[in-house]
Amino acid sequence: MTDAAPPxxxxxxxxxxxxxxxxxxxQRQKSGLSVQQLxxxxxxxxxxxxKVSSVTAGRTDSGVHAAGLVAHLDFPDDAPLSRKAVRDAxxxxxxxxxxxxxxxxxxxxxxxxxxxxxxxxxxxxxxxRPARPAMQEGFVWHIRAPLDIEAMQEGANHLLGGHDFTSxxxxxxxxxxxxxxxxxxxxxxxxxxxxxxxxxxxxxxxxVRNMVGTLALVGHHQWHPxxxxxxxxxxxxxxxxxTAPPDGLCLMDVGYPDNPFQP
Amino acid sequence: MTDAAPPxxxxxxxxxxxxxxxxxxxQRQKSGLSVQQLxxxxxxxxxxxxKVSSVTAGRTDSGVHAAGLVAHLDFPDDAPLSRKAVRDAxxxxxxxxxxxxxxxxxxxxxxxxxxxxxxxxxxxxxxxRPARPAMQEGFVWHIRAPLDIEAMQEGANHLLGGHDFTSxxxxxxxxxxxxxxxxxxxxxxxxxxxxxxxxxxxxxxxxVRNMVGTLALVGHHQWHPxxxxxxxxxxxxxxxxxTAPPDGLCLMDVGYPDNPFQP
Numbered sequence: 001m002t003d004a005a006p007p008x009x010x011x012x013x014x015x016x017x018x019x020x021x022x023x024x025x026x027q028r029q030k031s032g033l034s035v036q037q038l039x040x041x042x043x044x045x046x047x048x049x050x051k052v053s054s055v056t057a058g059r060t061d062s063g064v065h066a067a068g069l070v071a072h073l074d075f076p077d078d079a080p081l082s083r084k085a086v087r088d089a090x091x092x093x094x095x096x097x098x099x100x101x102x103x104x105x106x107x108x109x110x111x112x113x114x115x116x117x118x119x120x121x122x123x124x125x126x127x128x129r130p131a132r133p134a135m136q137e138g139f140v141w142h143i144r145a146p147l148d149i150e151a152m153q154e155g156a157n158h159l160l161g162g163h164d165f166t167s168x169x170x171x172x173x174x175x176x177x178x179x180x181x182x183x184x185x186x187x188x189x190x191x192x193x194x195x196x197x198x199x200x201x202x203x204x205x206x207x208v209r210n211m212v213g214t215l216a217l218v219g220h221h222q223w224h225p226x227x228x229x230x231x232x233x234x235x236x237x238x239x240x241x242x243t244a245p246p247d248g249l250c251l252m253d254v255g256y257p258d259n260p261f262q263p
Numbered sequence: 264m265t266d267a268a269p270p271x272x273x274x275x276x277x278x279x280x281x282x283x284x285x286x287x288x289x290q291r292q293k294s295g296l297s298v299q300q301l302x303x304x305x306x307x308x309x310x311x312x313x314k315v316s317s318v319t320a321g322r323t324d325s326g327v328h329a330a331g332l333v334a335h336l337d338f339p340d341d342a343p344l345s346r347k348a349v350r351d352a353x354x355x356x357x358x359x360x361x362x363x364x365x366x367x368x369x370x371x372x373x374x375x376x377x378x379x380x381x382x383x384x385x386x387x388x389x390x391x392r393p394a395r396p397a398m399q400e401g402f403v404w405h406i407r408a409p410l411d412i413e414a415m416q417e418g419a420n421h422l423l424g425g426h427d428f429t430s431x432x433x434x435x436x437x438x439x440x441x442x443x444x445x446x447x448x449x450x451x452x453x454x455x456x457x458x459x460x461x462x463x464x465x466x467x468x469x470x471v472r473n474m475v476g477t478l479a480l481v482g483h484h485q486w487h488p489x490x491x492x493x494x495x496x497x498x499x500x501x502x503x504x505x506t507a508p509p510d511g512l513c514l515m516d517v518g519y520p521d522n523p524f525q526p
Contacts, residue, residue: 017394017396017397017398018398019397019398019400065398067398087393087394088393091394091395095395098397098398098400099397100395100396100397101394102392102394103394130350130351131280131350131354131363131365131366132363133280134281134282134361134362135281135282135330135361135402137282139398
């Protein structure tokens with residue numbers, strides 16, 4: 001895969017919001033409806049049905065949401081496009097799916113939604129109260145017992161910086177190595193909600209959900225915060241905690257040195 | 264209707280959260296499923312099927328949500344009840360409906376969810392951006408053009424205090440008079456969201472939605488802020504703006520001098 005747009009292609013950047021519940025995830029799969037398929041099909045209304053292909057900065061899993069995922073769309077070069085037309089027309093053709101195009105812009109020379117990204121930011125939301133969620137069902141992990149967020153933060157601090165994250169990596173992960181650098185891992189409480197905010201250049205498959213599932217053990221006082229360090233150093237998926245459900249996870253934003261959406 | 268619980272009755276206060284989309288509103292109606300019917304039926308699991316009746320502090324309309332609605336349930340006096348049992352058992356029997364019991368407590372002597380309430384608080388949420396909502400569909404009023412919230416606040420200030428709100432009252436409103444006192448009407452912006460927070464002892468039918476629909480005209484500069492005063496003084500529903508959709512409206516909280524939920 002080359003980074004830049006091939007000749008004869010007009011590359012556009014889009015910023016997307018979606019409710020991940022109805023989909024198998026971002027990527028096209030035979031097993032069901034994907035966000036990628038729906039966006040490409042909606043974009044093909046702008047090209048009289050000629051093929052539009054897409055690449056995303058983050059291949060979210062089934063049930064994971066996005067508030068600011070970035071992707072690029074490769075259109076035939078002669079398609080008449082404007083920022084407003086791409087945003088509104090694709091958004092229109094995506095109806096009634098809970099997928100919305102927030103912004104669209106022509107990609108800078110050589111720009112690639114996946115390879116040009118220098119950071120990804122996720123928020124994981126826990127609803128921490130006895131009563132089950134009514135309005136937030138599907139968008140939170142419901143944990144009844146009160147979480148000790150100071151202990152969670154102490155455990156989280158062991159994961160900051162550069163490490164081999166083998167213990168927090170899904171078996172199906174296709175990355176060449178498990179070396180990643182966590183720039184931020186912050187746990188905050190706002191009333192009944194506990195937020196885990198995390199940022200890195202890139203993440204391994206299920207890394208955020210595996211870290212959250214592990215930190216929840218610390219929050220329940222089932223694990224001492226230092227056991228997170230032991231789990232990390234073991235480089236063994238079996239030594240870390242369970243995978244948190246997809247519901248609470250949302251891809252918030254993707255960063256580029258050469259931001260295509262700047263006006 | 265008397266205020267206090269009749270003899271032989273054990274009155275309980277409950278605080279409820281619900282997603283209003285699937286329901287005809289709080290009140291039982293022949294035309295569809297109501298929150299009241301579902302809660303009473305769930306509560307009857309605690310009384311071997313004997314009748315439980317309820318009264319709410321706010322009869323929300325179809326599609327209107329609640330984050331902290333208060334109601335009371337009148338159980339037969341011999342039903343064995345505890346705070347935890349009432350909250351968790353009713354919550355359990357409400358599954359899979361998006362209705363959750365946040366708290367339950369025995370009502371103080373003479374307490375009535377409707378007549379003892381001294382204030383109600385609502386939040387109306389507007390998503391103010393070009394792209395349609397994906398994750399917030401059904402929970403916001405989507406307005407594409409940027410709203411001038413300073414102008415909206417200037418218009419809103421004419422409604423503060425005690426007035427005859429005939430111009431903002433639904434034709435179907437059953438209240439004896441239209442005199443109400445608005446204690447708060449605040450418009451704030453947080454990124455793409457505009458919030459209208461409003462508090463009063465009580466509201467007329469559709470009053471919040473009619474005020475929001477009118478203030479949106481001011482936010483669009485279709486109306487000068489002073490026209491809100493003229494509309495109010497006309498005491499004529501036709502002189503005020505349209506009714507905002509139910510989607511953005513949420514009953515946030517109800518206040519009592521004698522708060523039954525205090526531990």
